[in-house]
Amino acid sequence: VMDGAISTRERDQARADFSQAQAEVQQAGAQESIAREELRTVDVGREGLEAQVRVAQAKLRAAQIDLNHTVIQAPEDGVLGEVGVRLGQFVTHGTQLMSVVPADHWIVANYKEAQTKAIAPGQTATLRIDALGGATLKGHVERLSPATGSEFAVLKPDNATGNFVKVPQRIGVRISVDPDQPFESSLRPGMSVEVDVDTRHR
Template sequence: MTEDGRPVERDTDPNDAARLDDPVETQTGPGAASAAPVAEAEVPRRGWAPPRGGRGATLGFIALAVIGVLLILYAWRLPPFTSAIEATENAYVRGQTTIIAPQVNGYVAQVLVQDFDTVRAGQVIARIDDRIYRQRVEQAIAARAGQIATLANAAQSQRSSEATLGGQGAAVLNARAQLQRAQADMGRVDDLVKEGSVSLRERDQTLAALRQAEAAVLQAQAQRSVAAEQVRTVQVGRGGLKAAVSGGDAAVRLAQIDLANTVIRAPQDGRLGEVGVRLGQYVTAGTQLTTLVPPKVWVSANFKEAQTALIRPGQRATVRIDALGGAELRGTVERLSPAAGSEFSVIRPDNATGNFVKVAQRITVRIALDPRDPMHQRLSPGMSVEARVDTASRR
C-alpha cells in the first residue's frame, strides 16, 4: 500500500501464480498462514481458456478436411476422379422365359416331368385325353369322303350333259336336212303348179311341210342351247364341289392338328420351373402349366441417361453376380434400348403441367456374356448384378 492508501501495482508472473496455487510448493513455517492470504489477494483471477493445440493437431484437421473434399469429389465423379468406367447396380440377368400352355381343352391324362427338370426340344411334358379329338378326325375324314363322292357324281353328270349336248347337235343336223328336203319339194311343187299338174291342195300340204321343217330346225337349236347350258351348270357346280372337298381336307388337317396338340411338348431346350399341372386336372387353352427357361441368358443394365453418352455396342463390360458370391463375368455391350424405360410403361408420365421436376431416365443396355465361362451355366434370369462398361474400349 502507498502512503495515500492506494494499492501497489506489482508485475505478476504466471509461473508465480502457478506456484501459489500448487499445494506442494506452498510455504511452511510460522509465517505460512499469513503469507498465503496475501498472495491470493495480490494475484488476479483468470477465466477458463481451451488448451492451445500443437502443430500436429492442426495438420490432422487439415488432412481430415482434405479427405472429406476428396470423398465428395469421388462420390460425384468430379475431377480428378473422372473415369471411363460407367457402373450401375440396377442390372439383372434376363432370359427368354416361356410359359408352357395347351392349345386345346380337356382332362390331363399324363404328366411326364417334375419341377426344375432339364428337357430337350420336342420332349413330352404332358398329355391331354385325346378320345374326343380322335373321333373328330374320323368325323372329318368321313365328311370329306362324302364330298369326294359328290364330286365324282358331278363328273358323271357333266359327262351325261355333254352326251345330251352331242345328241341335240345331231338333232339340229337332222332338222336342217328335213328342211332342205322340204324346200326342194316346195320348189318342184311350184313348178308343177305352174304347169297345172298339181292341185293347190297338194301345194298347200307341201308348204305346210316346209314350215314344219323350219320350226323343227329352230326347236332343235333351242334344245341344243339348253343342253349346252346344262353342261355349264354342271361345270359350275363341280367347281363348288371341288371347293367343298378342299374344305373337307382342311377340316381333316385341323382335326389332326387338334389331336396332335393334345401332346404338350417342350418348344426348345431348357429347364422347367415349377410344374403346376396335376393328373386329372381340366385345362383350357392358355392355362399355364409350367415355365421353360432356355440356357441363353444376358444382362440388362439400366444406366442413367447421362451415363450412356459414350456407351457403344462392342465395348467391354464386366458384371458381378450377387448370387454367385460376387463372381465376375466378362461380356460385351450388344445393343442399347431405342427408348427410355418410361416410354414402354403402360401409363406414361405426362410432364405438360405447371409442376415439373427433372428425373434422370434410365436407358437399358444389353450385355452379352461369354458362354464359355464356367459360371455362365449357373446364371438364372432375375439375378441381381452390378454392371460396369469400359467406354474407352473399342470393338
C-alpha cells in the same frame, strides 16, 4: 317227188321247238335284265363303300389333328419353372401351364441416360454376381434400348402440371454373357448384378 308236205308229228315238233326257243329268248332277256339290275346294285354299293372310305379318312385326319393338339411344344429349349399344371388336368386355350427359362443368358443394365453416351455395341463388360459370392464373368454389349424405361411403362409420367422436375431417365443396355465361363450355368433370372462397361473402345 317232194311237194313240201310234212307229217302232223313233225309239224307239232317244229311248233314245240319254236315255242321252246321263244321261251329261251324271253328267259335270256329276263336274265339280262336281272344282270343289269345286279350290276347297278353293285355300282350303287361300290359308291356307298367309297363314301364310307372317305368318311373314315376324314375321321382319321380329325383324330390326327386332335392327337397333335395333345402335344404342347415349347417355342425354344430351356428349363421349366413355375409348373402350374398336374398330370391328367384338363386345360384350355390361353391357360398358362408353366414358364420356360431359355438357355441363353443376358443382363439388362439400367444406366442413367447420361452414362450411356460412351456405351456402344461390342464393348466388353465385367459382371459381378452377388448370389455367386461376387464372382465375375465377362460379357459384351449387344444393344441399347430404343427408348427409356418410362416410355415402356404402363402409366407414363405426366408433366403437364407445370411443376417440372428433371429426373434422369434409365436406358436399358443388354449385355450378353460370354460362353464357357465358370459359374455361367449358375446364373438365374432376376439375380442382382453389378456391371462395368469398358467404354475406352467403341
